[in-house]
Amino acid sequence: MKIQIDNLRFTYPTGLEALRGISLTIEAGEQVAIVGQNGAGKTTLVRHFNGLLQPTVGSVLIGDWDTKKYPVAKLASRVGYVFQNPDEQLFSKDVGTEIRFGPRNLGYSKEKIDGLVKRALALTELSDKTETNPYDLSPTWRKMVALASVIAMDTPIVIFDEPTTGQDAPSITRIAHVIAELRREGKTVITITHDIDFCAENFERVIALSEGQVLLDGAAIDVFGQDEILAQTYVEPPQLTRLGKRLGLKETVRNQEEFLNALKR
Amino acid sequence: MHERLSFYIKRNSVIHHLNPLTKLTLVLALILIAFTSPWYWTPHLLVLIAIIPLSFLGKVAPEFFKTALRLILPAAGFLFLMQAFFQPVGETVIFKFYFLDMTQESLMFAFRNATRVIVMVSAFTFLLLTTHPSELMSDLTRRGLPGQFAYVIISTLQILPQMQAKAQTIISAQRSRGLDTESSFIRRMGSLTPLIGPLVFGSLAEVEERAIAIEARGFTSKKVKTSLHEIPDPSSDKLIRWVLIILVIISIALKLWLS
Numbered sequence A: 001m002k003i004q005i006d007n008l009r010f011t012y013p014t015g016l017e018a019l020r021g022i023s024l025t026i027e028a029g030e031q032v033a034i035v036g037q038n039g040a041g042k043t044t045l046v047r048h049f050n051g052l053l054q055p056t057v058g059s060v061l062i063g064d065w066d067t068k069k070y071p072v073a074k075l076a077s078r079v080g081y082v083f084q085n086p087d088e089q090l091f092s093k094d095v096g097t098e099i100r101f102g103p104r105n106l107g108y109s110k111e112k113i114d115g116l117v118k119r120a121l122a123l124t125e126l127s128d129k130t131e132t133n134p135y136d137l138s139p140t141w142r143k144m145v146a147l148a149s150v151i152a153m154d155t156p157i158v159i160f161d162e163p164t165t166g167q168d169a170p171s172i173t174r175i176a177h178v179i180a181e182l183r184r185e186g187k188t189v190i191t192i193t194h195d196i197d198f199c200a201e202n203f204e205r206v207i208a209l210s211e212g213q214v215l216l217d218g219a220a221i222d223v224f225g226q227d228e229i230l231a232q233t234y235v236e237p238p239q240l241t242r243l244g245k246r247l248g249l250k251e252t253v254r255n256q257e258e259f260l261n262a263l264k265r
Numbered sequence B: 001m002h003e004r005l006s007f008y009i010k011r012n013s014v015i016h017h018l019n020p021l022t023k024l025t026l027v028l029a030l031i032l033i034a035f036t037s038p039w040y041w042t043p044h045l046l047v048l049i050a051i052i053p054l055s056f057l058g059k060v061a062p063e064f065f066k067t068a069l070r071l072i073l074p075a076a077g078f079l080f081l082m083q084a085f086f087q088p089v090g091e092t093v094i095f096k097f098y099f100l101d102m103t104q105e106s107l108m109f110a111f112r113n114a115t116r117v118i119v120m121v122s123a124f125t126f127l128l129l130t131t132h133p134s135e136l137m138s139d140l141t142r143r144g145l146p147g148q149f150a151y152v153i154i155s156t157l158q159i160l161p162q163m164q165a166k167a168q169t170i171i172s173a174q175r176s177r178g179l180d181t182e183s184s185f186i187r188r189m190g191s192l193t194p195l196i197g198p199l200v201f202g203s204l205a206e207v208e209e210r211a212i213a214i215e216a217r218g219f220t221s222k223k224v225k226t227s228l229h230e231i232p233d234p235s236s237d238k239l240i241r242w243v244l245i246i247l248v249i250i251s252i253a254l255k256l257w258l259s
């Protein structure tokens, strides 16, 4: 499902203009990472995709729906949004109920809900924890519950707000696995991240925001090549990209494979 | 934190730059004079020549009038009616409503009392609009008010907006997962029940965390503490306070002398 953002501006009630004219198109099935310094407006931007925030100026289209014309509860059938802080998102007394909450609200049949919940539990490796209270889990596993509760809604677009922040290595691997699985199913995945190596390994397209505007937008390889511009929003290219550059490699590399290939030549 | 923690409105005005204690003295002086002055029209005059001009001077007049219309006037109006009808003074009946008499004397009496209440509440509104509570409290603790006392006041002022903000986030999370908050009342109540647990326990946990945090910074230490945020108290402020205190003394003296 396509997302079209046209000249989006947003001002908070405090008078702060957090988004200052953003135009973007995200095609169905794209995997997009959004990077940029703290306060650049990343969270503010994605909160427009499911209608939690409404444009002050401009418009956001999700498929053929203008977010101004549909309530959040309705947009939830198209856009799943995993909050940055799972503690702001979880409220049920056990993991199973938590994960059923979304698909049940969307009015799916009982069989479909069962199937979706089971798949979400398996993907996030939570199958043995369905009876546990989310607040008895460690923060890493609470994050998984938050992920599962959104994946189970089976929306064509899924948004992750800083999924890897504060996570350990196994958890990051699990998150990468979830994203790969969503990609395989043809879903659009939009991820805000500060973890640039995670970004390089999992996303084809990178959008860099700075002070409420799009600084760079393009294939990851092109964006990482422009380190001077990226520095404006305090983003450093991945370590291997920087190392490749220092070694004088001709092309920009993102990961081990590309690095080794370039080195062999 | 972006939620509003108080009535305070940040503006750049002479009143905002006064020392908080000066503003507190001003408010208390206005109230004391309104209640002690022997002259009948004092409270009315105070509203007209002091409180309303001050709200303009403090650049908070729109908010001040909004609060006055919505909160202060209705309450004062109610008080006025009650006293006008039920105060058993005077003979000159000017209005009869079944068994209730309104005499000229009770009317005058009620009018003044209602205006006194208006002075009291609107003076405090003016104070709250132009003074951040934590600024007032840190100034008072610096002058010797026990820290525990300030803590209780500040945290009471904060707990409601904080819980409100938290409830708002949980509701956003539920709507993002397809909960139709515009749907039936029953369904909404059903979804609110699981909200109460995290809300109450989260808030309690926060109180404990905060207690630990402030203790880690030597809250109960008996030593004199320095403050990161210096609140200026120029001699002009001291002068204003003395003038106010003298006015209050004159008002009380006149009252005692005349009666």
Ligand SMILES: Nc1ncnc2c1ncn2[C@@H]1O[C@H](COP(=O)(O)OP(=O)(O)O)[C@@H](O)[C@H]1O
Binding pocket: A012, A013, A014, A016, A018, A036, A037, A038, A039, A040, A041, A042, A043, A044, A045, B002
């Ligand atoms: N609820 C809010 N009220 C007022 N200002 C806000 C609010 N949320 C965020 N902001 C401000 O908007 C700007 C963008 O914030 P945000 O979108 O959260 O940035 P990011 O997610 O890129 O770190 C920041 O300057 C932030 O302080």
Ligand SMILES: [Mg+2]
Binding pocket: A042, A043, A044, A084
């Ligand atoms: Mg953010």
